[in-house]
Structures are given as structure tokens and as C-alpha cells.
Amino acid sequence: MTIEHIEQQIIEEFEQFDDWMERYNYIIELGKNLPLINAEYKTEKYLISGCQSQVWLHAAYEDGKVIYKADSDAIITKGIVALLIRVLSGQTPDAILNTPLAFVDKIGLKEHLSPTRSNGLLSMIKQMKLYAMAFKAKYK
Numbered sequence: 001m002t003i004e005h006i007e008q009q010i011i012e013e014f015e016q017f018d019d020w021m022e023r024y025n026y027i028i029e030l031g032k033n034l035p036l037i038n039a040e041y042k043t044e045k046y047l048i049s050g051c052q053s054q055v056w057l058h059a060a061y062e063d064g065k066v067i068y069k070a071d072s073d074a075i076i077t078k079g080i081v082a083l084l085i086r087v088l089s090g091q092t093p094d095a096i097l098n099t100p101l102a103f104v105d106k107i108g109l110k111e112h113l114s115p116t117r118s119n120g121l122l123s124m125i126k127q128m129k130l131y132a133m134a135f136k137a138k139y140k
Contacts, residue, residue: 002095003087003088003091003095003096003099004099006086006087007087007101007102007103007106008103010083010086010087010103010107011103011106011107013026014026014107020108020112023107023112024076026079027076027079027080027082027083028075028076028079029079030079030082030083030086031072031075031076031077031078031079031080031081031082032075032078032079033082034070034071034078034079034081034082034085035069036071037056037058037069037070037071038058038069041056041058041069041071042056042071043056046058048120048123048124048127049123050119050120050122050123050126051072051077051119051120051123051124052074052077052116052117052119052120053072053073053074053077053120054072054073054074055070055071055072055077055081055120055123055124056070056071056072057069057070057081057124057127057128057131058070059128059131059132059135061135061138061139064092064139065090065091065092066088066089066090066091066092066093066096066128066131066132066135067089067090068084068085068088068089068128068131069085070082070084070085070124076117077117077120080109080113080117080120080121080124081124083103083109084101084124084125084128087099087101087103088128088132093132093133093135093136093139094136096128096129096132097129097132097133097136101125104121104125109121
């Protein structure tokens with residue numbers, strides 16, 4: 001499935017909710033369903049800098065695609081990273097690097113986060129794209 005198709009699904013899911021409290025609850029549920037990351041990746045090496053809460057992100061390269069795993073100690077942040085993983089994991093490095101992640105603006109996510117959480121979101125996206133860039137350089 002393409003990034004654009006997944007983003008459209010997310011946009012449609014968020015359109016079902018009347019207000020942001022319902023959307024926050026949905027984001028929290030997404031975080032609860034995020035597969036557990038291996039304990040070996042919950043170390044300083046995998047922490048994303050720039051996040052108010054702790055977010056660990058690991059990436060692997062399998063069959064030409066980037067596979068992300070993550071966890072966070074904050075429930076909203078865990079849900080946000082779950083959304084990003086849903087969109088980006090299993091995609092090629094080029095697809096990840098070339099996507100503007102339009103769904104973030106279309107669902108109003110950035111504008112409904114505190115400034116520190118919004119910075120954290122940008123840090124997560126940046127780190128995911130850095131992994132994609134590294135894999136692209138290594139495996140071209």
C-alpha cells in the first residue's frame with residue numbers, strides 16, 4: 001500500500017470524530033496497540049532527541065524497505081509514533097524521503113499539540129527520514 005493511500009485512510013478515520021478529545025482518545029488507543037519494541041532498543045542510543053517524553057526508535061532494512069519499531073513513556077506520544085509507523089514502516093527509503101506527510105496537517109495534528117509535543121513530532125519525523133537516508137546510502 002502506498003504512503004498516500006495509508007494517509008488517506010488516516011484522514012478518513014479522523015474525520016469520523018466530532019472533536020479533538022475523541023481524536024486524542026483514538027491516538028491513545030493506537031499507542032496501546034503499538035507492538036512492543038525489543039528491550040535492547042530501549043536504550044540511550046535509540047532515544048530521539050528533541051522530544052519532551054522519551055521515545056525510542058529502531059529501524060531495520062528488509063527486502064528494500066525500512067521497518068520501524070518504537071515505544072514511548074507517554075501515551076499520546078506513543079500514539080503519534082504509532083501513526084508515523086503505520087504510514088512509513090514497510091516503505092522504501094525513497095518513498096519515505098519524498099513524502100511530505102500531508103496527513104499531519106490535514107488531520108490538524110500539529111496545531112492541536114502543545115509546542116513541545118509538536119517539536120517532538122518533528123523530531124520523530126526527522127529521525128525516521130534520517131534512517132531512510134542512511135539505508136538509501138548504504139544499500140543503493
